[in-house]
Amino acid sequence: MTSPHVAEAAADTSDPRAGLRAIVSLRALADTLELRQVEAALRAGMSWSEVADALGVTRQAVHKKYAKRIDPTISVPRRTS
C-alpha cells in the first residue's frame, strides 16, 4: 500500500473507538521496530548520539528508553567527548 492510502485509512474517523484501539497496535509496532533499529544501529557501531540524531530526539531520551532494553550482548562504547 502506498503512503497516500495509509494516510487515507489512518485518517478515517468514522469509527473513532476502533480507530483509537488500532493506534495501540500501531504504537506497539512502532516500538518494536524502533528497538530493532536501535539495536541494529548500535551493532553497526553507531553511538547513542548518532542514534538520537537520526531519531530526532536527545541523546538522553534515547539512552533512557533503550539502555536497558537493548540486547545485552551489544557492546556500546562509552561516550568519549
Add this chain to the structure above:
Amino acid sequence: MSAFTHAAATMQTVSLNASEEASRRGQRDVDIDHLFLALVISSDAAGRALRALGISLDGAREAVAELHTDQLRSLGITTGIPDDGAITFHETDGYDLTPRSLSVMKQASAGKKTGDSADLLRELIAEPSGLVVDLLARLGSTPGDVHAQLDALDRDGTEGVRTGKRPARPRDRGVVAQQAETFVPAPIDEVWALLADPARMPEWESSVARVEPPTSPEGAPPDTLVERTAWIAHVLTERPDGKPMKIKVAYRRRRVEVRTVEEPFRIAWLTTFPDAPRAAPFTLEIELSAAPGGTQLALTTTRRRHTGWRWLVGLPLRPLQRFLLWLQVTHVGAAIGRVFR
C-alpha cells in the same frame, strides 16, 4: 499458603509469563494481551477455565497476532507485528507493565478480591478497551462462557486457597521444603523426555551449563535412567552477555543423582556439592500428570537444614531461606514451561 502469598505468587508468575510472551515479539511493554496469554498457561483456575473452553496457547497467540494485524490493516498498514517465536526474556532486560496492565493487576486484588488468577481474568474481561473480549470472540468464546467456567471451578473449590487446602509440610523438622505448581503446554511424554534426560538439564535448570555422564568401569553409561545413578553438572560461570559470574570454585561442580524414577509420573534429583562437603544438599521432585491441553507439574524442592551452631545462626534467616527456595522452585517450573513454548 495464605491468600496473600498465593496472590503474590500468582502475580509474580503471571507477570513473568506475560513478559516472556512480550519478549517473543521483541516487545518490552507488557500489555493486557500478554497478561491474557499468561493466564492461558496458568496452572490455576483461570488457566483451567480457558483450557476447558478449548483455548490453547497456540490458538490464543494466533488470535493476538490476528487482532493486531487486523487493527493495523484498518489503518492501512499491511505489516503485522514481527513474530520471532523464541522467548528471549531471560537474556534481555527493561520490561515494564503498561499502565493498563498495572491497573488490571491492582483491581484484581482490590476490596474483597483475593488477587488470584480467576480475579485477574475477570478484571481482564471487564477492562474497558474490550481487547480481551475481542480475543475471546476470535477464540469462539464469550465472557459469559468464561464466567460460567470460573464459577463452576469455584464451586468445586479447585483454586486450592479458597478451600484452605495447604501443601503438605515435611514431617522431618530438619528440612525446609517449598512447592510450586506449573502447567506445561505439551503432552506428558514430551515433558518426561525432557526431564528424564540429564543431558537436557541445562534447558530447564538455568544455573547448569552442561552435564557429564557418569564414568562407569564397564564403559558407556546406561541408556535408561536408573535410580542412584549420578552425573556431574557444571554450573554456568558467564552471563549471556559474556560477563563472568561470581561463583565460588567449590560450588562450580554439582553431583546430580536421580533418586526416584516412575515413568512418566515422578522423578526426583538430589544435588550435592562434591567440592563443598558442608554445603546443604537439596532435592527436586517433579510429579507429572496429564491435563487438558498439556501437563500439570507439581514441583517440590527440599533442602536439609544445617545442624549445630550453624542451625542457630540460620534461625533468623529462615523466612528468607524459604523465600529463596520458593523462588528457585518457581524458576525451575517456569523454565520447564519455556522449553515447550
